[in-house]
Amino acid sequence: MKKLKFIVKYLIVLMLLLVTAQIIRAYLDRQRDSKLKPWHKVSQIKELNYDKYSNIESYLADEKKFLEEIYTEVEIKKKGSYNRYIRGSKGSPYGHMRKDVNISFEMIPKNPKGGILMLHGLTGSPYSMIDIAKIFYDKGYYVLALRYPYHGTYPGELLNLNWKDFSKTAKFGAKIVKNKIQGIKNSKFYMLGFSTGATATLQYITHDMSKDNKLPRPDGVFWLSPAMGIDPLAKYVFLDILISKIPGLNKFAWIDIYPEYDMAKYNSFDKNSVAQVYTLIKKSRENLSKLTKSEKAKLPPIYSYTSILDATVNSEELFKVLEEIRNKKNELTIFDVNRKYDDLYGSKIQNINFEKKIEESKIIGDIIVLSNMVNRTEKVELTKYSNGKKINMKNDLDFKWSKDTFSLAHISLPISPENPLYGKNTFLGGGNIKGENGTAAMPGDALVRLKYNDFFNYVEKSITNKVY
Numbered sequence: 001m002k003k004l005k006f007i008v009k010y011l012i013v014l015m016l017l018l019v020t021a022q023i024i025r026a027y028l029d030r031q032r033d034s035k036l037k038p039w040h041k042v043s044q045i046k047e048l049n050y051d052k053y054s055n056i057e058s059y060l061a062d063e064k065k066f067l068e069e070i071y072t073e074v075e076i077k078k079k080g081s082y083n084r085y086i087r088g089s090k091g092s093p094y095g096h097m098r099k100d101v102n103i104s105f106e107m108i109p110k111n112p113k114g115g116i117l118m119l120h121g122l123t124g125s126p127y128s129m130i131d132i133a134k135i136f137y138d139k140g141y142y143v144l145a146l147r148y149p150y151h152g153t154y155p156g157e158l159l160n161l162n163w164k165d166f167s168k169t170a171k172f173g174a175k176i177v178k179n180k181i182q183g184i185k186n187s188k189f190y191m192l193g194f195s196t197g198a199t200a201t202l203q204y205i206t207h208d209m210s211k212d213n214k215l216p217r218p219d220g221v222f223w224l225s226p227a228m229g230i231d232p233l234a235k236y237v238f239l240d241i242l243i244s245k246i247p248g249l250n251k252f253a254w255i256d257i258y259p260e261y262d263m264a265k266y267n268s269f270d271k272n273s274v275a276q277v278y279t280l281i282k283k284s285r286e287n288l289s290k291l292t293k294s295e296k297a298k299l300p301p302i303y304s305y306t307s308i309l310d311a312t313v314n315s316e317e318l319f320k321v322l323e324e325i326r327n328k329k330n331e332l333t334i335f336d337v338n339r340k341y342d343d344l345y346g347s348k349i350q351n352i353n354f355e356k357k358i359e360e361s362k363i364i365g366d367i368i369v370l371s372n373m374v375n376r377t378e379k380v381e382l383t384k385y386s387n388g389k390k391i392n393m394k395n396d397l398d399f400k401w402s403k404d405t406f407s408l409a410h411i412s413l414p415i416s417p418e419n420p421l422y423g424k425n426t427f428l429g430g431g432n433i434k435g436e437n438g439t440a441a442m443p444g445d446a447l448v449r450l451k452y453n454d455f456f457n458y459v460e461k462s463i464t465n466k467v468y
Contacts (some may be wrong), residue, residue, distance in 0.1 A: 009041070012252070034441065036257065037074075038074045038156075039074045039084075039154035039156055040156045042160060043154070043156065048066055050169070055179075058106075059104070060106075062339075063103055063104055065104060067093075067103060067152060068100075070154070074154050082261035083260065084262065090345055090427065093263040100152075101127040101395075101421065102126070102152025102153070103126065104126050104146045105145050107133055108243060109140050109142065111140065112141060112142040113140045113141065114140070114141050114187045114190070115177040115187070115189055115190075116143055116189070116190040117146070117190075118143065118145040118191075118192045119145075119173070119191070120145065120147075121195030121411075122195060122227075123158070123265055124194075124195075124264065124411075125265060126146065127264040128194060128415065130419070131416060131418075132192065132194075132224070132459075134318040136190070136463075136464050141467065142181060148165055149161070149165045149167060152239065152259070152264075154266075155260070155269075158272060161272060163276040163280040164202070167204070169200065169291060170204045171208055171212065174189075174191070174215050174216055175214065177189060177216070178215075187218075188219045189217070191218045192222040194413070195224070195410065198225075198304075199228065199281050200280070202228075202282040202285075202287075202288065202321070203283060203287065204289060205221065205300060206284060206288045207287040218300045220302075220303065221301070221303070221307075222302075222304075223302060223304040223305065223318075224414050224459075225306055225310060225312070225313065225414075226313070227313045228285070228320070229281060229317025230274070230281065234277075236270075241271055241275065252271075253271055254268060254269070254271065257440050258441060267442070267446075285321070288325070289324070296327070302331075303331045303467050304331070305413055305459055306334060306413075306462050307336055307408040308336050308337060308352065308407075310410045311410060312411075313402050319363065319397070323362040326363060327365060328364050330363070330366070333367075334354070335370050335413075335455060336371035336372070337406060339371065339376050340376050340377065340378065354371065358388060359388050359389075363387075366383070368382060368384050368385075369383045369385075370399065370458065372401070372453060378400040380399050400454070402424065408450060408454065409450040409451070413453050414459075415429075415453055417429075417453070417456060422452050423452050424452055427450040429452050433447065
């Protein structure tokens with residue numbers, strides 16, 4: 001009994017010390033130079049509820065009104081060049097693009113032969129799907145790209161985000177696409193998820209479909225920079241979130257507080273979002289592990305595209321997910337870093353051995369690697385592995401790295417170099433701003449992060465070969 005009391009007292013003291021340490025961290029965090037703005041607070045305007053809508057037309061009409069209304073809540077009434085919340089500025093969704101790029105959109109071909117639901121990433125908007133959407137539209141598919149709740153407005157709204165919001169978006173969108181292609185002979189239904197959107201599709205095919213037989217089964221699933229694992233420390237941010245609710249310590253709810261100059265994506269990043277994505281990943285992975293071998297075999301084929309270097313998600317976890325599914329129809333495409341600059345990389349990147357890594361993996365299906373590891377020029381070569389075995393292929397494809405590009409980035413995979421917002425000839429995608437360290441409020445790595453995919457044409461060709 002005495003031993004038990006000692007353990008209880010010890011745990012209480014330990015907990016008090018932990019909470020005290022967190023409060024001290026939160027207090028010190030107040031000294032950060034960056035200040036919270038009106039757009040870092042929660043809105044008084046309620047998000048739209050999918051349950052109210054049976055068709056996409058009504059939803060899109062209300063969403064347009066909602067985005068306009070919530071924008072005016074934090075709109076700055078002055079002139080400026082690169083602030084998202086100054087109407088007419090280059091950073092505003094109501095600026096030079098002449099339409100709100102955050103809104104959900106659909107593309108309707110004359111004679112649809114199928115449909116696809118596209119789910120964007122965390123802190124982003126449906127606009128990130130626009131270039132990929134055109135691929136499917138050109139192939140005759142009805143396209144629906146949906147905005148998640150609390151996205152496309154202002155970053156403070158993410159404090160309301162719940163992991164179930166991603167699933168709600170997937171289920172609502174799937175039902176809409178199903179209704180749109182109903183009656184079309186031999187129609188195909190696909191899902192595509194970018195980053196957290198990929199996690200939402202995993203939750204959909206491993207859980208949501210089994211709970212609602214009205215949901216359509218995808219004929220194939222596409223993943224771009226899939227979030228199958230993030231920093232394990234994410235599980236501990238819940239305590240930070242609780243501490244941030246103490247008056248005066250609300251800045252502790254944020255990881256990054258940056259200027260908002262990107263009209264289609266938040267720059268500021270909160271801890272609640274990390275917690276919710278961590279939970280979504282955990283839930284979807286648990287659902288997958290509960291499936292029997294025969295149930296896993298019945299999952300739709302998954303076509304994944306990822307960069308070997310990804311600062312946002314853990315690419316190793318994608319390998320584990322695909323190893324667990326073991327579907328012969330699955331295909332994983334890996335983009336290597338630009339080996340022309342190998343001497344400038346750390347040993348971890350320099351020592352990557354694709355052949356050994358793939359041969360030791362238990363992935364069933366095809367793995368395709370795009371790399372200039374051998375020739376060390378701008379031109380990349382394609383290597384294919386099927387069930388772990390290398391297959392000789394002709395390398396007559398003309399895919400090259402852009403000049404002075406080190407690697408792809410997590411955010412770049414779905415974006416064409418010709419994109420009018422993030423492409424190579426734009427301010428956000430091709431900006432070449434120079435100055436002294438510490439001049440800009442944004443860190444240097446955020447400013448130079450690649451926004452577009454040097455190998456978008458390869459992704460386009462790969463997808464086109466899979467849909468018919």
